[in-house]
Amino acid sequence: MTNAEVTDVSARAIELISEIFAGKPEDPAPLYDELRELGDGVHYFPPAQAWFAFRYDDAQTIARHDGIFSSDFFDQAPMGIHDPTDPEHVRFIDFSRRLMAFNDAPRHTALRSVVRKAFTPNAVNRWRPTVERAVDELLDQFAPGQDVDFVEQLSIDVPVEAICAVLGVEHVDRPMIRAGSAGLASTFDPTILGDARDKAIRDALRMVDSIDSVIAARRAQPADDLISLVLEAETEDGENLDAADLLSQLVFLLAAGNETTVNMLSGGIYHLLQYPDQRALLQNDLSLVNAFINETLRLDTPIDMPPPRLARETTTLGETEIPEGAFAFQVLGAANRDPRRFDSPDAFRIERAPNPHMTFNQGIHSCVGAPLARLEGEVFFTKFLTRYPDFSAGDEPARLRAGHVQVRGLEALPIRL
Template sequence: MGEIVDLGEYAGGSAEFFADPYPVYERLRRLGPVHHVRTPGPGPTEELWLIVGHEAARAAFTDPRLVKTPPWGLDGSDVGRHLLFTDPPEHGRLRSLVTREFTPRRVAALAPRIQKITDELLDDMVPRGSADLVAALAFPLPFVVICELLGVPDIDRGRFRRMSIQIVAPTSGEEEAAAFFEITAFLDELIEDKRCTAPADDLLSALIRTTAEDGDRLSSHELRGMAFLLLVAGHETSVNLIGNGVRALLDHPGQLADLRADMSLLDGAVEEMLRYDGPVETATHRFAAEPVDIDGTVIPAGAPVLVGIGTAGRDPERFEVPDRFDIRRDARGHLAFGHGIHYCLGAPLARMEGRIAIRSLLERCPDLALDGEPDSWLPGMLMRGVRTLPVRW
């Protein structure tokens, strides 16, 4: 396709695209693996290149010509150098320093605490008979977990939710810039407080102290960037995994009944939730370091590129009858957490939170059902989820 595809117009409107982008992605996949597109509003719109389809996306994730560092450098909204804005060898250095402390053992040890937080949230929610599942469970659970993991003191949940949403799903450039400024100031103060207090066991304190064998450490700028990445990405993915996963179950009562009857299906069900309607719709921006030819279409040097994760999960070349939600499907190989060197560090934590939250919710609410339509889908093409999910039991 030579023309620019306006994704909102292609779907019949921006709201329609955000509610269900998959038919648009299917039409694009049939035409080829890469397209010059205009992103839908509200919020900042862009002209960029979108890669669709499972194999094309998987290849793009490991293509050294598609880099993470913007060719013009970082602007004033930058909160610090972190893994999503860096390429080798800097990326390997940062990831090595972070994984020294953000270990599988540290994540696994969180399971009892995640269960306790879930139980407390459900204790408050269940007697009411109905709730917005996002506000009552899907948001507060991963938010409290990541704050405790990082050692973030009590902060206003409403304020943080507003900042986080404006960063991952902005409705205007001004609101997005204000949210970046606000969270940057918050993180600077938090890091300085931790430097000046007695050593603690939390992850952020450990990252401040950690030193590689050669004496390398995270700079203040890098610490702020990594704290931002862990705090925002560390909860947003889980919020939408829980919300989208529960909505998929409630939209497919036969699958819900099967899971209730056999909870040994839960691990596979979570993988199917990630494939079918995962929390991340497209990966964060990449840039063409040189002209990149993909199946005869050339992405010009310097152009921004989005790798489609949601479209990869619905590719019929990879998954049979991909629009069918089937918790018994072997969904392994999906790209919900990316692929290659930028594979999501927090994937084990998100999976654990999803399994615990969904199992506990179904056990405590045997008659769980939707209580109206979701209020609105998040705008933008980064995170896939709803602002509210009304349910009753």
């Protein structure tokens, strides 16, 4: 490309990424399509001081080369959003920098080992009856023909009830957990500052304190739950971790899968309403439920942009040089529709095989809770479609949540059961 062409590409990329960051498009897919095909699909966005990778192979390169693309930067960036003189901010930084998500190997390996064994697909199956009970109790509250908002009244309780039961914190106050999870999620958004950040940190720390007291109780008296399993494994494996490390991982488990799983469930129902032929296929053969979940996750990527990675050395993505010390974002929602990887990428086809979507990311930080999210989806959709096979769209249209860049999903989905 000539210099003039490079300048045109950069200017157009900045225009399009600005639109995404302004939260304007309800559906960013057309913008992703253009950005993926513009130049080499890797673009610098000055307001975020970061590079963005829109193609599948480049997103995968970032995930797989964790020695170059580091996650260990919590106390470095973004600079200045925390107040080192505020004791609550200091506590929060200490909590966050211990999270597996913000560490590189080998420390990441040790932190992840705390929960890894409890989250293999086989180990997660042990929680199936618990998830089934939580879903049954929820579905019992409704009847065929009733009008409901699927997001607010149905999907929102599934992951919270499931993870509370799995961790053994059923008795902990739900509004506090919801506020704590939302608070923790919003602290990762660098545009949340001032009073809003203070409140988010306070809400998150309240949840941290309450899980800390549950851990103390389980140390004194183990039960049949994940916290007790983790404490037992800690003693057996003798990992070099302290109590604060364990606390951070357990709190993150409680919070990380809530909004994402809600978005997976509501995205699935939305697609069934949009594509009657695919719905008929699934309802005639519920053994397709896991393939249906995969295709939903591909097209409705709940985490469109995971936290960025920091380049530890100068490297290349596509034809673009990423300088040492620069941040790089993977745009998973764009990678999941890359025509180089998926035939007819915008089509919703539940029988798509293979379906190597990047929705749980890849590499060492790929989602540890994915087997639980999949189990929740399998149990929920199977029971829901069996109990309410004739559900239809409600009177009001579905509403996408606007204004979010990293986490996407439906805000409202009125349906008739």
